[in-house]
Structure formats: C-alpha cells, structure tokens
Amino acid sequence: xxxxxxxxxxxxxxxxxxxxxxxxxxxxxxxxxxxxxxxxxxxxxxxxxxxxxxxxxxxxxxxxxxxxxxxxxxxxxxxxxxxxxxxxxxxxxxxxxxxxxxxxxxxxxxxxxxxxxxxxxxxxxxxxxxxxxxxxxxxxxxxxxxxxxxxxxxxxxxxxxxxxxxxxxxxxxxxxxxxxxxxxxxxxxxxxxx
Amino acid sequence: xxxxxxxxxxxxxxxxxxxxxxxxxxxxxxxxxxxxxxxxxxxxxxxxxxxxxxxxxxxxxxxxxxxxxxxxxxxxxxxxxxxxxxxxxxxxxxxxxxxxxxxxxxxxxxxxxxxxxxxxxxxxxxxxxxxxxxxxxx
Numbered sequence: 001x002x003x004x005x006x007x008x009x010x011x012x013x014x015x016x017x018x019x020x021x022x023x024x025x026x027x028x029x030x031x032x033x034x035x036x037x038x039x040x041x042x043x044x045x046x047x048x049x050x051x052x053x054x055x056x057x058x059x060x061x062x063x064x065x066x067x068x069x070x071x072x073x074x075x076x077x078x079x080x081x082x083x084x085x086x087x088x089x090x091x092x093x094x095x096x097x098x099x100x101x102x103x104x105x106x107x108x109x110x111x112x113x114x115x116x117x118x119x120x121x122x123x124x125x126x127x128x129x130x131x132x133x134x135x136x137x138x139x140x141x142x143x144x145x146x147x148x149x150x151x152x153x154x155x156x157x158x159x160x161x162x163x164x165x166x167x168x169x170x171x172x173x174x175x176x177x178x179x180x181x182x183x184x185x186x187x188x189x190x191x192x193x194x
Numbered sequence: 195x196x197x198x199x200x201x202x203x204x205x206x207x208x209x210x211x212x213x214x215x216x217x218x219x220x221x222x223x224x225x226x227x228x229x230x231x232x233x234x235x236x237x238x239x240x241x242x243x244x245x246x247x248x249x250x251x252x253x254x255x256x257x258x259x260x261x262x263x264x265x266x267x268x269x270x271x272x273x274x275x276x277x278x279x280x281x282x283x284x285x286x287x288x289x290x291x292x293x294x295x296x297x298x299x300x301x302x303x304x305x306x307x308x309x310x311x312x313x314x315x316x317x318x319x320x321x322x323x324x325x326x327x328x329x330x331x332x
Contacts, residue, residue: 015329023329027220035212049216056220057227060329129208136207152207 008072012063023063027056033153034080040136040148041084051087055080074162077153081145081163088141135185143178146171225329232323239320243313250306257299266294 006014008026015022034055039048058079066075136147149160157175161168213219261267269290273280280287 020329023224024221027217031217031220032209032212035216036210039210039212040207049213049219052212052216053220053223057224060224060227132207148207152209 009068012066012072013068016064023060026059030076031056034076036152037077037148038080038084040152041081041141041145042088043137047087047091051083052080055083058083071159071162073153073155074159077149077155078163078165085141131186131189132182134189135182138185139178139181143174143181146174147178147182150175221329228329229324232320236317236320236324239313239316243310243317246306246309246313250310253302253306257296257303261296261299264294264296266291266296269294 006025008029011022011026015026031052035048035052038051038055039045042048042051055076059076066072136144139147145164146160149155149163150157155163157168157171161171164171269287272287273291
C-alpha cells in the first residue's frame with residue numbers, strides 16, 4: 001500500500017530497474033481517470049475501454065523512451081487524447097475541420113457583458129451534475145478536452161498546454177469559450193423554478 | 195463578471211465509473227504483448243543460436259584439422275614431449291611459439307564462443323519472460 005503513494009516518475013524508474021509491481025501501480029492509479037477522460041470525449045463505454053487499454057499498451061511500449069524530467073501525467077493524458085482522436089477519426093465521428101485551430105490568442109482576463117444573472121443557484125440543484133455533463137457533451141471536441149482536463153484531472157493550464165501541445169493563451173481562450181457555452185446551455189436547460 | 199467568477203461556482207466533474215475489472219484486462223493485455231514479444235525474440239535468438247553452433251562446429255573441426263598440421267602444433271608438441279629441452283631453451287621456444295601462433299584461428303574461436311554465449315544468455319532471458327505471467331522489465 002505504501003507504494004501507491006510513490007510519485008509516478010519514481011514508479012517508472014523502478015519499473016525500468018526491474019522492480020516488480022511498479023507498472024501495475026501506474027495502471028491502477030490511472031485506469032479510472034483515463035477511462036473517465038476518454039469516455040467524456042467519445043461517449044461510448046466499449047470504445048472507451050478499448051482506447052484505455054490501447055493507451056496503456058502504448059505507454060508500456062514507450063516507457064523506456066519516456067524522459068524522466070517530464071510530467072508523467074501530462075504524457076499519459078496526451079497519449080490517451082491522441083488515441084481517442086485516432087479512434088474517432090477512424091470512425092469518422094469527427095470532421096477534420098474541427099481539428100483546425102481557429103481561436104485567436106486573445107488575453108484571458110476579459111469582462112463578459114452579460115446581463116443574465118449568474119447561474120450559481122443552478123449548481124445547487126440536484127440535477128446539476130447531469131446538466132453539467134450534458135453541457136460538456138455538447139461542446140466541440142477542442143473545448144471539451146480543456147474543460148475535462150481542468151476540472152476532472154485538476155491540471156493547471158500549463159500542464160494542459162503541454163498535454164495538448166498548444167500555446168497557453170489558446171488553451172485559456174478555449175476554456176473561456178467553453179465555460180461561456182456551458183453557461184448558455186445550463187441556463188437554457190435548467191429546470192424552471194415555479 | 196469575469197471568468198474567475200464562473201470558476202468560483204466550483205465546477206466539479208464526477209469521474210465516470212468504469213468496469214470493475216478493467217485494470218485486470220489492461221494488465222492481461224500487456225502481459226500478452228510481453229509474451230508475444232518474448233516469443234518472437236526467443237525464436238530469433240534460438241534459431242540464431244542453433245545456426246551459430248552448427249556453423250561453429252564445422253569451423254572448429256576445420257581449425258582443429260589445420261592446427262594439427264601446423265608448425266605451432268609441432269613446436270607445442272616439443273613442450274610436452276621434451277619439457278626439459280623446452281625449459282632449457284625457453285626463450286627461442288617461446289619466440290617460435292609466438293611467431294607461429296594461429297592468431298586468426300584463435301580470434302575466430304573466441305568470437306564464435308562469445309557469440310554463442312551471448313545468444314544463449316538472450317535465449318534464456320526471453321524464455322524466462324515468455325514463461326512468466328507477470329510484467330517484468332529486463
């Protein structure tokens with residue numbers, strides 16, 4: 001059980017030094033988070049399982065090439081993301097145009113002129129998480145992945161930028177737009193109080 | 195209102211649960227890949243080992259036959275047949291032995307033995323990975 005608290009990069013080092021059980025700990029640590037991340041991107045249980053298995057296989061095959069100075073979490077999520085998009089492309093579930101970067105690099109801090117009341121009371125409702133999930137599901141892929149990485153894995157914008165291989169301003173811009181779209185969706189779909 | 199206000203709403207995403215045995219499936223898949231890789235390497239090193247041994251045996255036979263007819267063999271025989279003479283005249287005997295030594299043949303023998311030992315160690319390693327059912331890095 002003590003080994004479960006060991007840092008990812010140390011586990012990789014241990015595995016490469018022949019210490020048994022180290023890679024299994026990495027699998028146990030990341031299976032559920034990766035599955036959740038992949039599921040939110042592709043929306044299918046069986047496909048998500050296949051993609052996660054494929055991700056770990058790629059991780060295992062390339063472990064000796066992993067730079068121990070890098071953040072392992074960023075690396076494994078990047079592989080999971082690429083595997084998911086490869087799968088979606090094969091299934092032709094996303095158009096190539098969605099992969100184009102159309103956002104500008106505008107600054108992150110921006111006042112939004114919005115007359116509607118802040119929807120924080122919506123988040124108090126029982127159905128909140130379902131609404132949030134629904135609003136995330138309807139986001140374009142590029143926005144979806146930023147929100148999931150930010151709020152499910154707890155990654156910083158810097159880590160997200162490394163994972164997605166995008167400039168940080170682009171990541172923040174997408175995040176901002178994603179939150180705006182989610183807010184619109186939540187306000188539209190929230191149950192009306194009588 | 196800024197984005198930071200929206201973030202303060204504590205947007206929290208619950209992790210989607212997966213199949214309870216997904217971890218086991220993953221490890222099983224990787225172990226299978228590991229055994230598959232080990233099997234391919236085992237076949238390669240195993241076949242190479244047998245091939246080198248086969249070639250080595252015929253080369254050794256040729257070298258041994260040439261050795262028996264060589265000048266070095268004649269001088270070496272003196273060492274064993276007339277040891278006293280060899281020891282009394284050790285300098286010229288040694289010089290003759292060194293001059294007539296079959297350097298190339300010795301080099302070939304050492305190389306073949308080295309390659310056989312290397313292939314044997316690789317074959318053993320891959321065989322142990324193939325036969326084990328756990329994730330190991332060697």
